[in-house]
Amino acid sequence: MKTYFVTGGAGFIGSNFIIYMLNKHKDIKIINVDKLTYAGNLENLKEVENDPRYTFVQADIADKAAIEKIFSENGIDYVVNFAAESHVDRSISDPEIFVKTNVEGTVNMLQCAKNAWMTGDDQYKSGVKYLQVSTDEVYGSLGETGYFTETTPLDPHSPYSSSKAAADMFVKAFGDTYKLPVNITRCSNNYGPYQFPEKLIPLIMNNTLSHKDLPVYGDGMQVRDWLYVEDHCKAIDMVIDSGRPGEVYNVGGHNEKPNIFIVKSIINYIRENVDSEVGEHLIKHVTDRKGHDRRYGIDPEKIKRELGWFPETCFEEGIKKTLKWYLENPDWMNNIVNGDYMKYYEKMYSAKKEI
Numbered sequence: 001m002k003t004y005f006v007t008g009g010a011g012f013i014g015s016n017f018i019i020y021m022l023n024k025h026k027d028i029k030i031i032n033v034d035k036l037t038y039a040g041n042l043e044n045l046k047e048v049e050n051d052p053r054y055t056f057v058q059a060d061i062a063d064k065a066a067i068e069k070i071f072s073e074n075g076i077d078y079v080v081n082f083a084a085e086s087h088v089d090r091s092i093s094d095p096e097i098f099v100k101t102n103v104e105g106t107v108n109m110l111q112c113a114k115n116a117w118m119t120g121d122d123q124y125k126s127g128v129k130y131l132q133v134s135t136d137e138v139y140g141s142l143g144e145t146g147y148f149t150e151t152t153p154l155d156p157h158s159p160y161s162s163s164k165a166a167a168d169m170f171v172k173a174f175g176d177t178y179k180l181p182v183n184i185t186r187c188s189n190n191y192g193p194y195q196f197p198e199k200l201i202p203l204i205m206n207n208t209l210s211h212k213d214l215p216v217y218g219d220g221m222q223v224r225d226w227l228y229v230e231d232h233c234k235a236i237d238m239v240i241d242s243g244r245p246g247e248v249y250n251v252g253g254h255n256e257k258p259n260i261f262i263v264k265s266i267i268n269y270i271r272e273n274v275d276s277e278v279g280e281h282l283i284k285h286v287t288d289r290k291g292h293d294r295r296y297g298i299d300p301e302k303i304k305r306e307l308g309w310f311p312e313t314c315f316e317e318g319i320k321k322t323l324k325w326y327l328e329n330p331d332w333m334n335n336i337v338n339g340d341y342m343k344y345y346e347k348m349y350s351a352k353k354e355i
């Protein structure tokens with residue numbers, strides 16, 4: 001029976017990961033520690049909340065006493081650190097909390113894991129591992145060709161990606177200095193159920209359904225490499241199980257698409273399946289994001305070669321599954337939209353100008 005200490009499990013990827021793991025492995029326990037910021041939503045975990053293998057604790061990953069208590073009261077085998085402030089636009093307007101959670105929180109998690117697991121100088125309880133869920137954004141921006149490999153120099157541009165890169169450096173330092181068994185995964189853009197509507201796909205879906213403007217930053221030709229969230233969860237499971245300690249693994253599925261293609265695909269799906277009145281007239285090109293990275297593209301060869309990982313869901317299938325999920329779960333979205341989210345959205349977009 002292995003015990004996983006999952007942080008940020010009430011967010012988008014963390015909740016998908018918990019559900020994926022409890023469905024896949026009979027003999028595991030998961031402790032989900034989440035601060036429940038605006039992005040944390042326990043509704044995401046309804047289907048597992050009564051599972052005896054699952055426990056929820058509300059706490060901040062930067063809170064030393066709270067995190068030490070979880071280690072001391074549970075025989076933790078693995079840490080999977082998802083908890084983060086994750087939205088680039090928010091990091092541009094409010095960078096400090098990104099340092100607090102993404103950098104200081106990660107260092108606190110590392111320090112508590114080291115102290116709990118250390119059995120002697122450079123010796124640790126057998127089989128333990130700390131996995132840091134990082135992002136392709138730490139590598140910066142690509143030109144029209146080429147891909148990020150694990151040896152691409154880090155060149156973050158936004159306060160968000162800089163905080164994730166700083167956290168990665170601390171994870172590396174704990175591996176190099178204290179020999180803590182660590183892995184880092186750097187994944188491309190995820191999409192799927194339970195993604196907070198500040199992010200491109202659910203935002204465009206939501207606005208299209210209510211005939212609102214669809215804000216496309218700049219020319220909309222920025223490229224992201226989209227991966228269905230379950231394929232990311234599978235990669236993390238494999239890296240925990242058999243990733244070589246100290247190694248970084250890039251995760252991505254060569255599904256590179258310009259933003260405008262994503263926006264038009266969503267409009268077409270809704271026009272064909274829900275509402276014949278929506279169309280491209282809703283698109284509004286608006287002020288670009290400051291420091292906007294032009295293109296991300298992951299080379300996933302290492303995780304494929306070493307661990308046998310491959311993405312199972314192609315974009316065409318994944319986007320249909322995702323949009324269908326949002327349409328079949330309107331209450332999930334309505335609960336968020338009827339809360340503080342709209343205030344954030346209105347403030348954010350009133351500051352943008354049509355171009």
Ligand code: NAD
Pocket residue numbers: 007008009010011012013014033034035036037038039040041059060061062081082083084085086087101105133134135136164186187188189190191196
């Ligand atoms: P999210 O914003 O949906 O969820 C973040 C979760 O962390 C929320 O539940 C929030 O309540 C929790 N949290 C925030 N601050 C906390 C703190 N101080 N202590 C405890 N919990 C806290 O984010 P996501 O999109 O699910 O991303 C999860 C992780 O994956 C992040 O580390 C992100 O950098 C990384 N990542 C995301 C993507 C993507 O496309 N979404 C891609 C690659 C990597």
Ligand code: DAU
Pocket residue numbers: 086087088089134135136137187188189190198199200201203215216217220222223224259289296
């Ligand atoms: O690449 C992985 C990263 O993907 C993760 O590390 C981040 O946590 C996650 O938020 C995501 O970052 P992006 O900035 O790429 O995602 P976002 O959904 O915010 O934006 C996707 C693209 O769409 C980006 O080029 C900006 C653009 N965009 C976004 C919004 C919200 C628009 O054109 N209009 C919008 O309204």
